[in-house]
Structure formats: C-alpha cells, structure tokens
Amino acid sequence: MLVRYLNILSPILLGISAVLIAYSIYLVFLVVPNEAIMGPVQRIFYFHVGSAIAAYCAIAVLLVCSLAYLARREEAFDAIAEAAAEVALLMCTIVLVSGMIWANSAWNTWFRWEPRLVTFLLLWLLLLAYWGLRQFGDPARVAAHCAVLGILGAINVPIVVYSIKLLPHMVQLHPEVVERQGLKDPLFKTAMFWSMGAMVAFQMFLTVFRTRIGLLERELLRRKSRL
Amino acid sequence: MKIFTLIKKDLLQELRAKESLAFMFSLSILFSVVLGIAVNSALLNQESVTKLFPGLLWVIFIFSATMTVERSLQNEMQHMALEGLLLLGVSSFQIFIAKLVSNTLLSGLGFLLCTFFLAILLDIGIVHVAAPFTLIASLTVIGYSALATVAVAISSSSQLKSLLLPLILIPLLFPLFFAATELGAVLFAGGAFDPASGWLSLLIALDVLYIVLGMNLYEYVIKE
Numbered sequence: 367m368l369v370r371y372l373n374i375l376s377p378i379l380l381g382i383s384a385v386l387i388a389y390s391i392y393l394v395f396l397v398v399p400n401e402a403i404m405g406p407v408q409r410i411f412y413f414h415v416g417s418a419i420a421a422y423c424a425i426a427v428l429l430v431c432s433l434a435y436l437a438r439r440e441e442a443f444d445a446i447a448e449a450a451a452e453v454a455l456l457m458c459t460i461v462l463v464s465g466m467i468w469a470n471s472a473w474n475t476w477f478r479w480e481p482r483l484v485t486f487l488l489l490w491l492l493l494l495a496y497w498g499l500r501q502f503g504d505p506a507r508v509a510a511h512c513a514v515l516g517i518l519g520a521i522n523v524p525i526v527v528y529s530i531k532l533l534p535h536m537v538q539l540h541p542e543v544v545e546r547q548g549l550k551d552p553l554f555k556t557a558m559f560w561s562m563g564a565m566v567a568f569q570m571f572l573t574v575f576r577t578r579i580g581l582l583e584r585e586l587l588r589r590k591s592r593l
Numbered sequence: 594m595k596i597f598t599l600i601k602k603d604l605l606q607e608l609r610a611k612e613s614l615a616f617m618f619s620l621s622i623l624f625s626v627v628l629g630i631a632v633n634s635a636l637l638n639q640e641s642v643t644k645l646f647p648g649l650l651w652v653i654f655i656f657s658a659t660m661t662v663e664r665s666l667q668n669e670m671q672h673m674a675l676e677g678l679l680l681l682g683v684s685s686f687q688i689f690i691a692k693l694v695s696n697t698l699l700s701g702l703g704f705l706l707c708t709f710f711l712a713i714l715l716d717i718g719i720v721h722v723a724a725p726f727t728l729i730a731s732l733t734v735i736g737y738s739a740l741a742t743v744a745v746a747i748s749s750s751s752q753l754k755s756l757l758l759p760l761i762l763i764p765l766l767f768p769l770f771f772a773a774t775e776l777g778a779v780l781f782a783g784g785a786f787d788p789a790s791g792w793l794s795l796l797i798a799l800d801v802l803y804i805v806l807g808m809n810l811y812e813y814v815i816k817e
Binding site: 436488492494495496504511513515517522526532 | 750
C-alpha cells in the first residue's frame, strides 16, 4: 500500500527538486556576483551549506523512524530509516568533498582540524558504521539492531557538535556566515535559501525513492522465501 | 540479587579461563611497543612525549579493550544461554547492568595494564597525577563499557562479529575520547585539574546518557 503512495510521490518530488536545483544553478552561476575575497570558488558554498542542512534533516528522519520502528515494529519505518541513513551518508560525503575543494582553494590545505570539518567527518564515520551494520548484521535481527544504532548515533550528533566546539583550536578559519557575519548582498541570501531548499527537496526525493526500493526488496525476499 | 549472581558468574568464568585477561595483557604490550617505536622514531623531546601520552594511551585502550570485550557475550550466545536466562525471569535490564559492571572491571584492569606498559616504555611519571587521572580514567571506562555492552550484543549475532564491533563502536566513542584526551593532556602538560571543567561535566553527562540509553535499548537488542 505504501509503495503505491511512494510511486506517486517519487516523480512529484523529483520534479520539484529538479526545478529547484535548476533555479539554484541559474542563481548561483548566472545571477549572484563573485564574492570579493574568495572569487568564483565561493559558489561551492551554496551547495555545501544546502547539503549540510539536508544531512541534518535526513539524520532527524533516521532518529524518528528508528524510534518508531522499536515502538511499532512496522517494516515501513525500518525501510525509511535505512533510506534516510544512506541519503545522510551521501549528503555528508558531498559536504566533506565540497568543503575540501573549498578549503584547498581558500586555505591552501585539504583538511584542517576545524570544528565544522571534524563534525562532518565524525558524522560520516557514524553513518558509515550504520551502513556497515546494515550490510553485515544478522539478517534476522538487523532491523532492530540498526534502529538501536540509529538512535545511539543520532543522539550522539549534538554531543559531537558540542564537544568539537570545546576542542582547542588556534584560529578558526571556517566562516560562520549564517550565525555571525550574515550575508551582505541580498542576492547571496536569495541564492543560499533557494539552494538550501533545492538540496532538502532532493534529499526528500532520494529518501522516498530509496524507501520504495527498500520496501520492494523486502517484498521480493518474502515472495522468494514462499517458493 | 540476580544482578550480583550474574556479575559473579561472569567474573568467575573469566578468573577460571583467564582468556580475556591473557589476551588483554598481550595486546597492551603489543600496542604499547608499536606506538613506542613510532614515538621514538619521531625523535620528539620528553615534553612533547608527555603531552602525547594520554592520547596514545586512549588509542591503545580502545583497540585492546574492543578486541577483548567482544568475547564478553560469547558464552551467552552459545547453546541459547541468553534465552535460558530470559526464561528464568532475568530481565534484560539486569543482564545489561551485570554485563556493564563486569565489562567495566575487565576494561579497567586492561586500562591499568596499558597505562603501566606505556608509561614504562615512554618514561612518563604518573604518580603525581594519579588521583585526578584515576577519576578521569574511571569515568571514561564506565562510559566505554556502557556503549561496548550494547555494541557487543549487536555485533555478536552477526557472522562478522569481531570485524563489525570496532566499526560500530569506535565512531560512537568520539565524544568520550575527546573528553578523556583533553582532560589527560591538560593534566600531563602540568596544568591544574579543574573539577569545574566543561570536559569533566561532559564526561559525567556522557556516562549518565550512555547508561540510561543502554538500559532502555538493551532489551531490543537481545530479545529480538
């Protein structure tokens, strides 16, 4: 039943995210002026921040669905949690790679022990652990085990963010655009919010699409076992 | 009462077989020697080695304890002993607390071994910081054991077992590792121990959080 809804929802979300991504690309590459200090490489920022927000959204979905699975034991929650974790892993990878490209251009180094960089590296490792358990866990128990690991991992996220802020660092180079400095040009702000919306919509599409595949895989296994 | 019986069972089993203790003893020496060679080849001065000491110590502890603690649920997984315990009316909460205590005692002993070997190999004096370092180490070992107890129950039903455990446990340990390393680094760099430090509060909060989460989630891991 849920697969039918997902069949309808998938193309709608794909359409919305395609339009939003196309409009963001238009804004980022054709409308927004070059940033005064960093130049064209600053344009990575729009998709870098958008992917970070999308990763946090996917981790929130993972937490909620893991809790719901333990409470209700419904297969759909497990499939959504699995999809959300994979999408969060993808988004964290985009954040890390785009951040490293930016860092190499702006700071002349691929990686620094900056709070934000370390946060996403650790989130990536946590999600990789979840993926490892999905792949290599005991098939009969993997859903409940993944739900427990999903809860432990997602609860660890704010602690990781907080503890990294406590770490000593000499001079923090990572800009805190949204929290402190703000975006001076209104066009920067417009492009950032559209690209953020585009990445979140894309994350929702990928989650829905992967959930559909996950549910069909489970159905296939059930039918195979009946034969 | 059931909890004490379970703890006694685990400790007696370990004292009779001495498998984990022997394994942890060997691993502590091996990892200490490997890291000792690495530090020695870097030609660092003694002050830098002293600052590095707590970080290296936690690396050795996490790896040797993780490889040892994997065996803690092995007996229960064989011959359906875990199901037998649950049928006898022992709750998952009681099993978790008993495993937490026995893992903490075993890991604590492992930590003492790691500290002893690494301090000798790197020529680090630890007597002058013994009291605050014992507090930091105890809190870290408790937090580690709480997470390890849940992670072992998850990994032990998998075919990969010992390969899966570090993959799922180590990423969860990062906040604990940060707090322990930072507190240790300040201590060994000659700084005064500050009981009001944010790191110490974080360490205590993590212990409480991991124990509460473990108590509530252990049921879903073992009863599935």
